[in-house]
Amino acid sequence: MKTLTNNSQMAYNLFCFIAIVFILYSLKPFIVPLLFAILFSIMMYPIAIYFERQWRFNRIASSLMVVFLLVIIFTGLFTFIGFQIKDVIGKSELYSEKLNTLNLEILQYTENNFGIDKKQLLSDKSLKIENLIKNNFSKISDFITESGGFISDIFLVPIYIFFFLLYRKFFVTFIHRAFPKKDNAYLNIILKKIYQTQQNYLSGLSVVMLIVALLNSFGLLLLGIENAIFYGFLGAFLLLIPYIGILVGSLLPAFIALITKDSVWYSVGVIVVFAFVQVIEGNFITPKITGAKISINAFVCILALVIFAMLWGVAGMVLALPVTATAKIIFDQIPSMKPYGFLMGEPDKDYLRSTAYNRLANWKKIRAQKMNRISH
Template identity: 50%
Template sequence: MDTKNHVSHSALSLVSIIAVVFILYVLKPFVVPILFAIIMSVMVFPIQRFLEKKWRCNRLFATLVSLLILFFSTALIFYLISTRLMYFLDNSEVYSQKLGELFNKSLNSLERTFNIGTNRLFSDKEFQTENIIKDNLDKIGIVLSESGSLLSDLVLIPIYIFFFLYYRSFFRTFLYKVFKSKSKSFINNILNKVYHIQQSYLLGLLKVIILVGCLNSLGLVFLGISNPFFFGFLAAFLLLIPYIGVIIGSLLPAIIALATKDSAWYAFGVIAVFGFIQFIEGNFITPKITGSKVSVNAFVVITSLILFSMLWGITGMILALPITATLKILFDNTPGYEAYGFLIGEPVDKHLQSKARLRLKSWKRNNKLKE
């Protein structure tokens, strides 16, 4: 009987998960702006709290001022990015022509090296390297413009942010009424943990972006790449997409290096510099700045990136880590789901060592105690 109940409970849980995923997929235009609004509300809330407590401003005025600061800061960032990208796209024909010439020279060099005949695979008149490269450059611009518009074109986000900030006590009381079986202190504790982990993630990410942007820019200055600070901070800004963002961010300056420099080694140098900085960021900068506040292991990060990208595309990749960190808190504080919170978290040293090494450590510790 217990086995049947367990099977039926597991089947019900699986059906519930499938239903939730389907609803999230269908309601993407509604859910994604709300999630972005929640994260950005957490980011701007310290400004509102400062205005309310230090300057004694009423909530409505503090909310409007905080929202205006966020709006102008975001608009300035996107304006700077869009203007430089438009400059890049306007010169795409020049870049594509130079890249086409470089490609043809490389092809001729391969023919001479391997003694390939004149009837080459790419000798068809319809094959034009410049057009192919230009088309791909245009596609890069389309992808970047679409990824930028994911935030800027959602006009509902500022409205959601306003109500999240202005009605925050109202929404807290709503949670008290929904979870009547839990004490107010328990709910407040969960909300504070979620808020602090989101704030730690955002502040840590901002510090990492600034530091990595400076390192990227210095590397590009050393290589003599044009617009070094723009490309350096653009690649750092793309750290919003873990692991993948740095690859996307290194492609544009590498293409510029191929088109403007007399040697392909500059492009390899760009990729090498960005890869080295990414290694420093992942192993030293981010762990030092964020510490163990956002404790999600690398396997879960990669898995969540894949799953959320399948669910919501690029926006899902941006939201993957904040959502996963929040789920860890909810699992850790929900009876019966602690194992899932443990799976999301970082493993301790004993989980990364062999049994023989652990027995050796235990034997040494016991001998010290005897002495």
């Protein structure tokens, strides 16, 4: 009977998991902008409180002021990106000529070292640079289609942020009423942990991104890379995608260096700069600024990135860590879900030691206990 109950519970959990994944995938256009609005609301909440306490703004005025500030920040950001992209597009013919020259040099090297006829490669239409864009036109169309959804989110997210800040106490009361069997203090502890974790993570990440952007830009300026500040800030912005963001951010300036400089070592230098900054960021900058605020182990982080990328694409990769961190906090507070919270957390040093080391440590501990008994 107990086995049947356990099997029924496992089947129920599996059904719930499949249902949740289906809902998250199906409602992506609704859930993703809502989650981004929640994160921005948490990040900007201290500013709203500052307006209310220091400047005596009412709730509506403070919420509007926060939305106005966000609009100004993102308008300036998109304007900067637009001018940089316009500059890159203006040099597209020059880049194309240098890329064709580089292509011919590679084909000549291939013919000299591997005996492959250069004319045969040039006759292959699929290898011509002008056909690369044609062959990938469907991907470009998909990107434009997704951009349409992104543009609609630009108008929805500020509205969501305004109402989240305006109705914040109303939503908290709703949570208390939605779980009447739970003690209010217990629910407040969970909400406070979620808020503090997200607040520290988001504010710390903003500072880290600014520092990394300055370091990237300085390194690219030393190498003489065109649009160094733009690529430096782009690489820092991609820190929103853990682990792989900095790698993706280094590829574009490395490619630009390859086709604009007279030596391949400039491209190598770009990758070295980004790798060096990544090492400094991971080992010194982030631990000092954000600390271990999101205590999720690296394996779970990678799994979360893969799963959320499959569900929501690039937006899912950005949201993966905040959502996973929130899930861990909730799991840690629910007795039946604590094993999953434990699995998502950082393991202690004892779990990372080898079996032989553990046996030696246990042997020393037992031997010390025996010696204490003999001495007494």
